[in-house]
């Protein structure tokens with residue numbers, strides 16, 4: 001008995017993060033009718049500061065995705081697209097364009113604003129990926145737009161005991177992800193776990209964090225953890241690490257996200273995320289007057 005309690009004390013000292021909430025994703029549609037599953041950014045889970053939204057799109061039926069996301073504006077935050085399969089063409093009003101392919105990512109800082117389109121390049125086959133929205137500090141909401149386009153080979157992969165981790169942002173055992181210069185110091189990891197594999201990741205203790213299971217299922221947190229099924233997000237409490245154990249039969253693949261919370265007021269309306277209602281009205285007026293591009 002004494003051994004059990006001493007090991008529990010050690011766990012407590014490590015301040016492992018616990019799951020505070022499990023939220024199943026909701027089917028929804030966006031853009032010109034693209035079907036997707038939204039886990040963050042719903043009434044059940046409006047935000048995990050500074051993260052505002054997470055959508056997973058996965059379909060091999062072109063009717064679900066071909067309409068794409070034609071011209072639309074953004075202001076005041078960042079959109080992150082991470083593709084697992086398929087191809088998406090990106091184009092903005094300033095003439096920037098790029099092709100996102102399976103395994104690649106785009107970290108777009110919309111800043112003061114732009115108008116862009118995100119359209120599937122393929123006519124059939126599987127289209128699978130994510131879009132994440134990350135808030136910008138109030139002081140950076142009106143800065144110039146910036147793109148970090150990452151080809152699949154630019155995203156390093158770390159293998160540790162049954163885990164294969166793609167590091168988009170942040171650090172895993174000394175390997176840093178390529179996304180740089182983001183105010184909220186994000187961690188964004190794609191963690192693939194073999195059946196029964198257990199993986200622990202260090203995270204800055206005060207960072208807001210959540211994860212999303214997109215293959216299999218996982219037990220998350222200290223001791224036996226909390227079961228998180230495919231298609232659900234788990235919000236993590238404070239602590240300096242998180243432990244994820246894959247389902248013994250199905251394994252798991254998980255997107256893990258953490259970043260410094262902004263603790264600032266958030267006013268959001270469609271594709272605009274500002275700090276006040278007035279700033280939202282200004283964004284709408286600027287868009288209508290063609291000042292976003």
Ligand code: FE2
Pocket residue numbers: 069072074079116118
């Ligand atoms: Fe967009």
